[in-house]
Amino acid sequence: MHDSLVLDRVTRHYKQVRALDALSMTVGGGELFGFVGGNGAGKTTAMRIVLGVLAADSGTVYWRGRPLDLAARRRIGYMPEERGLYPKMGAREQLVHFARLHGVDPAGARRRADHWLERFGLADRARDEVANLSLGNQQRVQLAAALVHDPVLLVLDEPFSGLDPAAVDEMSAVLRERAAEGAPVLFSSHHLELVERLCDRIGIIKEGALVAEGTVEELRSGGPRRYAVRVEPGEAQGNWVERVPGARAVGDDQGAVIVELPGGTDDQDLLRAALAAGPVRSFTPHLPRLAELYRETVEPVRGGSAADTADAAPAAERSAV
Known part of the structure; x- marks a missing residue:
């Protein structure tokens, strides 16, 4: 690339x-x-x-x-976690300053500063000191500072x-x-x-x-095989997942049990165990969200x-x- x-x-x-x-x-x-x-x-x-x-x-x-x-x-356009703005400097003056530091000529720096202030709805706050802006508007100025030199x-x-x-x-x-x-x-x-x-x-x-x-x-698809199984409670409900060797319940999703199967286990074995526990209302592959993968x-x-x-x-x- x-x-x-x-x-x-x-x-x-x-x-x-x-x-x-x-x-x-x-x-x-x-x-x-x-x-x-x-x-x-x-x-x-x-x-x-x-x-x-x-x-x-x-x-x-x-x-x-x-x-x-x-x-x-x-x-490079960089936005640090610890915001790198000058609190007592006006928003437009600050953007022009950062553009100049990156080698933009004075007229171009002013033009680009005005463009991003307009884009972020800050044209009427251009002369305001950054310290007097809301946190959200400070963030907008910080992003504009990362973009003002056309990185x-x-x-x-x-x-x-x-x-x-x-x-x-x-x-x-x-x-x-x-x-x-x-x-x-x-x-x-x-x-x-x-x-x-x-x-x-x-x-x-x-x-x-x-x-x-x-x-x-x-x-999401690269991890172990998982299924979301919703079984209507019945007399045989119990801990039916344990009837499948190696299977384990790893969570739930709106009433469905999330079951992880070991390699080589047939998903039909899981379905049969669920049917033995009660009427099966849903049986679908489960792909974890990013938050699950992260945890x-x-x-x-x-x-x-x-x-x-x-x-x-x-x-x-x-x-x-």
Whole structure:
């Protein structure tokens, strides 16, 4: 893929803590890639290495088939999780400033700032200090700052955090447009339903390593076989799932039992066990939602993980973004 961002076995340590563990992934041109994982899993560290704010201990980041250099990084649109706006500067002045930092000429910077303020419904607030804007409008200005220099690649860290539904829809539409124009779009988010709905592909990171990657359908269909079975209660109901060797109930869905079958087990054995328990009202394959896959893939870590420490420890590096 010509306009692709590639992380090739990128590793990063903070002293004795491994924050990224040979992380490899590709975001293709025109692709919306959702980057999900627990707090401290390594998402922000990976993004900062792409931006050049942090250096990798080993591995390489490629853009368009070549190692990502300073000139290419100037064409990246970045939205940090810790919002990087100047609170006492006006919205328009701020956008012009960021455009100029990326090499846009003065007239072009003003023109692009006005365009994005108009696009986000902020033309009448152009002179307002950012600190006097609502959180949603601050987010809009922050996204405009990532877009004002017409980037060829977008890297967004939790761009939907704190947004109301209308603002989420607005931001989603902008990201789709940028992808439709050919830009790779990499963003992290804890809004799993939104990620599932919006993204072309998803990567799940845990303790600095990518543990699952693919389209939503690939991820949903790639796990163990599961069936949603709704049985009308009867005398023989009991724990009928145990009658099928190796089968286990793993949840429920609106009154249906979600049953996981081991490899080699005939689904008709499960159906016969259900019929023996009572009238079967539904028997369908069950594909897990992204939230289910996430819970099963990323186990909660009690007391903080090594990666939590790694992403939280270097305050100087975090404030540098």
